[in-house]
Amino acid sequence: MKKDIILSGVGGQGILSIATVIGHAALAEGLQLKQAEVHGMSQRGGDVQSHLRISSREIRSDLIPRGGADLIVSLEPMEALRYLPWLAAEGWVVTGTTPVVNIPNYPDEADLKRELQALPHVILLDAEALAREAGSPRSANMALLGATAPLLGIEAGQLEAGIRAIFARKGEAVVEANLAAFRAGYQTAQKQTER
Amino acid sequence: MPKRELLLGDEALALGALHAGLSGVFAYPGTPSTEITEYIQGHPLAAERGVHRTWSTNEKTAMEEALGMSFVGKRAMVCMKHVGLNVAADAFVNSAMTGAHGGLVVVVADDPSMHSSQNEQDSRFYGQFALIPVLEPASQQEAYDMARAAFDLSERYRIPVLMRLTTRMAHSRAVVEVAAPRDPNPLSYPEQPRQWVLMPGNSRLRYKALIDDYARLENEAVRSPFNRYTEGSDRRLGIIACGIARNYLMENYPEGCPYPVLEIAQYPLPKESVRRLAAECQELLIIEEGQPLVEQAVRGVLPVPLKIRGRLTGELPRTGELTPDSVRAALGLAPHRAHAASEIVVPRPPALCQGCGHRDMYTALTEVVREFPDGKVFSDIGCYTLGWLAPFHAIDTCVDMGASITMAIGAAHAGQHPAIAVIGDSTFTHSGMTGLLDAVNEGADITVVISDNLTTGMTGGQDSAGTGRLEQICAGIGVDPAHIRVVVPLPKNREEMKQILREEIAYKGVSVIIPRRECIQTAKRHAAAKNK
Ligand SMILES: Cc1ncc(C[n+]2csc(CCOP(=O)(O)OP(=O)(O)O)c2C)c(N)n1
Ligand code: SF4
Numbered sequence: 001m002k003k004d005i006i007l008s009g010v011g012g013q014g015i016l017s018i019a020t021v022i023g024h025a026a027l028a029e030g031l032q033l034k035q036a037e038v039h040g041m042s043q044r045g046g047d048v049q050s051h052l053r054i055s056s057r058e059i060r061s062d063l064i065p066r067g068g069a070d071l072i073v074s075l076e077p078m079e080a081l082r083y084l085p086w087l088a089a090e091g092w093v094v095t096g097t098t099p100v101v102n103i104p105n106y107p108d109e110a111d112l113k114r115e116l117q118a119l120p121h122v123i124l125l126d127a128e129a130l131a132r133e134a135g136s137p138r139s140a141n142m143a144l145l146g147a148t149a150p151l152l153g154i155e156a157g158q159l160e161a162g163i164r165a166i167f168a169r170k171g172e173a174v175v176e177a178n179l180a181a182f183r184a185g186y187q188t189a190q191k192q193t194e195r
Numbered sequence: 196m197p198k199r200e201l202l203l204g205d206e207a208l209a210l211g212a213l214h215a216g217l218s219g220v221f222a223y224p225g226t227p228s229t230e231i232t233e234y235i236q237g238h239p240l241a242a243e244r245g246v247h248r249t250w251s252t253n254e255k256t257a258m259e260e261a262l263g264m265s266f267v268g269k270r271a272m273v274c275m276k277h278v279g280l281n282v283a284a285d286a287f288v289n290s291a292m293t294g295a296h297g298g299l300v301v302v303v304a305d306d307p308s309m310h311s312s313q314n315e316q317d318s319r320f321y322g323q324f325a326l327i328p329v330l331e332p333a334s335q336q337e338a339y340d341m342a343r344a345a346f347d348l349s350e351r352y353r354i355p356v357l358m359r360l361t362t363r364m365a366h367s368r369a370v371v372e373v374a375a376p377r378d379p380n381p382l383s384y385p386e387q388p389r390q391w392v393l394m395p396g397n398s399r400l401r402y403k404a405l406i407d408d409y410a411r412l413e414n415e416a417v418r419s420p421f422n423r424y425t426e427g428s429d430r431r432l433g434i435i436a437c438g439i440a441r442n443y444l445m446e447n448y449p450e451g452c453p454y455p456v457l458e459i460a461q462y463p464l465p466k467e468s469v470r471r472l473a474a475e476c477q478e479l480l481i482i483e484e485g486q487p488l489v490e491q492a493v494r495g496v497l498p499v500p501l502k503i504r505g506r507l508t509g510e511l512p513r514t515g516e517l518t519p520d521s522v523r524a525a526l527g528l529a530p531h532r533a534h535a536a537s538e539i540v541v542p543r544p545p546a547l548c549q550g551c552g553h554r555d556m557y558t559a560l561t562e563v564v565r566e567f568p569d570g571k572v573f574s575d576i577g578c579y580t581l582g583w584l585a586p587f588h589a590i591d592t593c594v595d596m597g598a599s600i601t602m603a604i605g606a607a608h609a610g611q612h613p614a615i616a617v618i619g620d621s622t623f624t625h626s627g628m629t630g631l632l633d634a635v636n637e638g639a640d641i642t643v644v645i646s647d648n649l650t651t652g653m654t655g656g657q658d659s660a661g662t663g664r665l666e667q668i669c670a671g672i673g674v675d676p677a678h679i680r681v682v683v684p685l686p687k688n689r690e691e692m693k694q695i696l697r698e699e700i701a702y703k704g705v706s707v708i709i710p711r712r713e714c715i716q717t718a719k720r721h722a723a724a725k726n727k
Binding site for chain 1: 364542548
């Protein structure tokens with residue numbers, strides 16, 4: 001088993017929590033893992049990205065080669081497209097559709113959508129809305145993780161255990177809210193992948 | 196079963212040092228090195244053992260404090276980013292002359308590709324220059340293991356050891372198997388007390404001994420388990436791979452590399468191993484993360500009998516960090532099939548946080564500077580450097596920590612008016628205070644803005660050395676208290692701020708304006724901590 005994942009978004013959106021949950025689950029499954037993070041300058045509202053590599057064999061490079069990513073998981077549509085050169089020919093893009101417009105020359109939303117939909121394998125979801133409906137507006141990242149879950153090759157139950165572990169110190173209510181967002185995302189993705 | 200932990204490279208190194216019997220970490224924050232010290236600050240073993248772990252004022256004070264701890268026999272570590280070693284260079288280079296007593300490890304994190312730095316200088320040159328051995332891990336496990344190896348090497352040769360990290364190593368996570376912690380050293384004093392007094396007579400003797408030691412350290416590097424030599428069946432090419440370049444090489448040969456490979460992770464350069472590889476192969480490819488230190492050494496200036504490829508010949512890019520792809524191209528392998536880049540994606544540069552006090556300071560400052568035909572703003576390093584970007588376009592220079600005040604002084608002496616310096620509170624205590632003393636002594640006509648957010652914001656909000664005492668410090672240095680002005684940078688105070696700026700620019704002499712409001716990010720954290 002080997003999954004190379006690029007996580008992306010805008011500083012402050014919480015992509016690192018997604019990586020932490022996947023990491024937790026991967027370790028519980030006895031897999032190897034490497035995760036290159038961005039710290040520092042890039043966090044103040046700029047683009048952020050993390051390379052997450054999971055494998056049953058030894059992983060050497062902290063960076064994923066171009067054309068090597070099985071998945072791009074993004075909380076923001078333009079940020080998903082930024083990393084296309086890293087996506088494998090048959091790779092999947094899972095992205096939230098709500099744009100973060102904090103620059104004057106942000107591209108036209110319809111153009112973004114068109115490019116995303118032209119990709120061979122894509123799951124688009126309104127992660128913010130799903131999180132809100134699940135009663136946890138701040139859990140868009142967990143809704144996105146849920147949408148990614150069917151493609152990860154890791155049991156959903158193992159990921160849920162990861163969510164429990166990571167949010168445990170914030171109390172049971174926070175854990176349940178994040179699990180609800182996760183499950184909402186999961187169902188959305190299942191519907192889209194069945195088609 | 197051994198204990199396993201998921202750690203950043205920085206954290207793995209920190210834990211390795213703690214477990215090696217560390218008594219003190221001395222550091223000034225700087226990306227990508229900050230998490231080393233923060234990990235030790237948060238670790239229960241450090242608290243239990245009373246390991247020294249508070250931030251120093253700058254890298255030079257940190258280096259000297261660590262040297263003092265080493266003098267009395269205990270293990271000390273210094274951490275900084277690459278440009279920090281420029282600040283600590285006097286102490287660093289001379290620490291090779293005094294040598295170490297208790298193990299002394301200097302960790303320097305380089306930032307090729309300049310993700311958050313002014314340049315991409317390669318700290319291995321400093322090791323070579325000072326005659327100090329260098330270790331460079333390529334995995335989180337190696338970072339953990341090498342920390343102890345570095346302390347042991349330091350104590351065996353009574354010499355400081357430089358550990359070099361690069362951004363990807365520092366900021367990437369993997370599972371690490373940890374060993375049992377060892378006890379710190381007891382207090383003891385150097386066996387060679389003379390060499391700690393660097394008067395010429397002592398230094399000349401010591402320098403000869405140091406040169407001899409460096410030759411012995413080279414033999415250590417030839418035999419080091421970190422410098423692996425792997426035979427290969429295809430000898431048309433031999434590969435030297437340094438630091439994390441080793442990972443990118445193996446990424447491209449998952450089933451094993453067909454060519455002989457010399458991995459280099461410990462310096463001085465193991466020349467004998469290089470000669471062995473060269474004798475076996477028809478060509479050499481030298482892959483190193485950073486500047487072409489090894490490549491230059493191997494190539495020299497006289498003609499060599501075999502072809503050497505690397506960053507200097509263009510097979511690998513001359514600048515920037517390596518990637519699995521740039522290494523792949525240098526190996527002559529076809530690129531992977533990939534999607535084309537999107538043409539509608541645009542850059543998304545970082546910006547000052549919404550509500551940040553630096554914003555209000557810059558809004559007032561730019562409006563006042565525009566009232567003059569040729570106002571120049573000499574700025575410095577920190578979040579406030581983002582004031583160069585839209586919408587502020589507020590600053591004209593950013594060079595190295597502290598250079599705002601001193602460059603303003605030089606420009607003022609040449610007739611520049613207004614000559615304005617903008618500096619952060621942490622940068623001011625790091626390297627601005629001495630410049631301010633120059634300004635006072637020289638009667639320079641400058642206006643200094645210390646934009647005080649009560650923290651070291653850029654690197655994630657560490658304590659700032661002068662918090663609560665900036666006015667006293669400035670007055671103590673000799674700035675006239677009538678020209679030390681404090682204001683709260685909020686939109687409602689914009690006119691007040693502008694008025695103060697105008698008055699102090701008009702004043703012929705040194706004035707200091709301190710707009711003071713806490714960083715939004717640390718304020719949020721403090722509020723959250725209180726609500727718990
Ligand atoms: C010699 C050196 N050490 C460390 C750094 C890393 N660094 C850049 S800005 C900064 C802190 C700036 O703090 P402050 O001046 O208070 O400004 P703020 O970011 O809080 O606005 C640090 C530590 C550096 N660039 N150079
Ligand atoms: S981190 Fe703090 S100092 Fe830096 S931009 Fe944000 S609010 Fe301002």
